[in-house]
Structure formats: structure tokens, C-alpha cells
Amino acid sequence: MNDEQEGAHLLAGVARLLRRASRLAGQRPVAEAEALVAEDLALGAYLAFCGVCQLLPEGYDVEGTEPGESDPALLLRAAELLLRQVPVDDQLVGLSKVVADVRDLVREAAA
């Protein structure tokens, strides 16, 4: 696997983690007072998922084994750790924003 393929493979993993975090954040039963925060996290993770998918080569299949974890905060943390392994270079336009967005989500989910 060359660097480009490995980068795409890692990003696909990040995308799956973000998508699952979004789904779980939006579906977990929460108290009414926390619903706004949960909806915000669900949307934030989904938008980050879209951002990651846009970095992948045209036609790249993201689908794969769904992560088993069921805590959105841990899924986001895992996505952030995986994202660290994606090399930053000027070929991957848009990665910096994804990095900042995922970091923000990790911090907010932990709050």
C-alpha cells in the first residue's frame, strides 16, 4: 500500500467513526435540557464526516466494518487519534479544517 492509498484508508476509517458518532449522538435518549447539545454534536460529527469524505479520491468506497463502540465521545476521540496518522501535505486540501473541526468536537463531547 503506497502513502496515498494508506492515507485514503485511514480517512475512510475516520469517516466511519464520525458517522457512527453522529448517529449515536442523535439517537441516544437524553434529558430535554441536553437535547440541544446532543443535536449539535450529531450535526457537527455529520458535517465532519462529509468533510472527510470530500478528501477521499473520487469513487473511493468508505464502507467497511462499523465501529463497535457506542459512546460518541470515545468514537470522536478515536477519529481524532486516527486522523493524526494522516500525513499533512499540500495534496490533501481541506485536511486542516477537518483536523480543527474534529478537535473541537472531541473537546465539546468531553465537556
Added chain:
Amino acid sequence: MNSAALGGVEDPVLRAELASRQSLLELTTNADDVLHSFSALVDAATDLSARMAHPSQGIDHSMAIARLAEMTRAVVDLPWPAPTQKHPHVPAPRQLDQAANLLRQAACAQPEQLSAGAAQRVRARMLHTVYVASHFVEVSLREEVRTQISRGERQRAAGVQALRDRVSTIEHVASAAVNGRPHQWSTPEPAMSRLSAAFAEWDIKAHRVLAGSPTGATLEAIALTQALATRTSDTLIGAAMEAGHLSRDAYQDRLGPALRETAHQWSALRGHLSEFTTARTLPPVELVKSSQSLRAAMRDVVLDRGATASAATIAARVDVVQAAGLARQSIGAGTDLALMARDVATGSHQINGPAAVVNRKLKEFNAQLQPGTRRDPLTYGLSVRDLTLGRDVMVPSVLRTPMVQSADLLAQHSMVALSAAAGARTPGLPSAGGAILAKGVSQSLGRSATERTLPAMGRELGPSVPR
């Protein structure tokens, strides 16, 4: 190329980049410290970039870094009217300081010996580091503004907000540079006008894509955004009620519960859709961008450090009368979107899903059927090729039933919320519901809101919505 130089430069630059990422988990609210640390980081990046022998190729990273350094110096050198207050319990932004030290260390490791390719790589990583750090500074200043507003220190808050606006521009310049596109100058807008513009843009974009050829992914993105927008409307109107601008009875008995039920149904619809959506069909980029802008604008007003902002905090950020008026307008637009979403879910629009998921769900569905029951013809429509090639196939109508039911409930609750918003009219606030109910607004599908069928409205609603 000297391999010792390569490792000596690239390794600390890599660690500096990780340190800047780490900073985003350790927010600091001493604006002075944060800005000076950021300035030191950008200076260190400029110095390292200048020491590399090979000029930038393609995206001019060195020019971008130098420009960001100039902009940062201009902010740091401002004669501030003492906008910030030192908080002794808040640590200095050590990750940013560490990143700056690492870049200085790299500058001492013979960066002039790097090859053109390595120099390009190092500069790209440094620019990314500066961008992430600028985002950290912007978030830190935003938190400081919030802290000062919550303490009633409005003058100080205004001073830090002015700084935040300057840093926000630096972040935009850095963002444009890492993405290799020219920066478009724009003046930072106050929270209220930003929210208003974001709602208007979202309304247009969401209507446009729903009226076009909506996919499951498009509907999912709209449902997620609308769930948050509806909760935000509820929070804004609740803040207006707390401030005495709206009848407590009208909100607590009817409008509030109807809005929360509508948000819940948007979320439920999203849940059903997400079972079938894949990354193969993403929502349009324009829609995603508009959703991002709306989310950012809403967060600025209704969230406070990972929790819903109190009514007092919201009132300190925006004019609650205006905000509630905006929320009521968005209820009108949201109702129209709900009706369109129902049309998509119940109509002939093709919603696809992965063959494996459709197959599994059909098996589950068939297992529940009584012997001799006629099965959906599409039960047998899946081919082995669909499954082995992992294709997306049409979701058969039997599997769309929960989606359709959810969309029906959404439409019903939205109409109740719209009606409640119209009924809870207060002098000075624009009415969202009245005008829409009277005229109908859905030009995009050629049918007005009042022409749509509303089966069982008021009879099959959930228990939280008053009849």
C-alpha cells in the same frame, strides 16, 4: 540531501503540529498569553521557512506564513484599552509555546540542506500548524468574551470581541492559504445578523435541493440541521419569554412542547434515513456549507461551554426580541421543509440503500410475516451481483414505512408549532405562522402549505403536544 538535517527538521515540525492540535483540548482564556504565544509561533514558522534554501512551489507557503506573521504582529502591537484580565488560575498556553520552541529547534538543524520536496512538505505542515493554532486563538478569545459577558463586564467583552474579530480574519487567511485559494475579505458580522443571514441562506438552499432531486443523504442532512434549528428556535423563544417578551402560558403550554416534538421528529426521521445512507451519495457541497454556517451561527448564540446557554446569557449576546422574531420566521420555513420532506419520504422519490442492509432488513421483515401473507414484490428483486458488488439498491416500500410514518408525524407536529407560533403573537414580534398559513409559501413544489393534506392532525399527535 543530509538525512540528519531531514530528521532534525521534520521531526520537531511534526511534533509542533501535534502540539498545536493538542492545544485545542486545553483552552486558555488569558487573551494576552494566547496572543503572544501565537505570535511567537508564527514568528518561529517565518524564521524556519526563510532558512530553507528552496523557495515554495505551487502554493506559496512561505509568503502565506510571512503574511500571517505581519497580521499577527499588527494585532499584538495594538494599544489595547486593557481588554483582558489575567486569571491566575488559568495556565499559559503551553502547547503553543511548545510548538514555537520545536520550530525554533528545527531552525537550528540545518534546514537549508533540505531538498525542494522536503522543504515543501515542512512548509505545508507549518502552515497547517499555524492554521490550527489560529483556530485555537479564535476559540480561546470567544470563550473569554463569553466569560466576560457572563460576569457583566461588557466593556471588556467588547474589547476582546474586537480582538477576536481581528484573529478571526487571521484564521480565515490561514484557512485560505492551507487550501491554496485566495482569501476573500469580509467584515465580521454581529451574532444577530450572522444568524439571520445563515437562516435565510439555509432556507433557500434546503428548499432548492428538496425541490430538485433529493436523495436519502440530502434528506438526512436537512433533517439533522432542522432538528438543531428547531431546538435553537425553541431556546431563543424561551429566552424571550424569560425576558417577559412573550406570554409564559402561550410558550409553556403550546409552542415550546410543539417545537420540542418537531425537533424530536426531525431527529427520528434522520434516524430512519441513516439506516440506508452511505458515503457513496453525499449531500451537495453547497448544502453542507450552508449547514456549517448555520450551525456556527446558532452555536454562537445558544451554546455556552458545551451546554445550553441560560436565557440571561442569550439576552447578553443578542436582542432577544429580534432573535425570537427570527426564530418564529424559521418555524415557518421549517414547516414548509417538513411538508416537503414528507412528500419526498412518501412520494415516488427513489431512496437507495446498500444491498446488504436492504437484504437483511427484508429478511427480518419477512420473518415477521404470517405464513401465506403476500410479500412485497421487491423482496425478490435483489440480485446476487447487487450483494456481492455491494451496490446501492432502491429501498422497497415495506422498509420505507417507518420513514413515512415519521415524516407524517413531523409534518403534523410542525403544523401545530406553526399554529402555536401564530397564536403566541406578541406586539413587536413578526408573526411567522399567520402569513404562511394565510398564503402558503411552498413555491418550489408548486403547492402551498395549506393545500397539503394533513391526515389526522390533532388526533394522532404524541402526548406532549396539547390538543
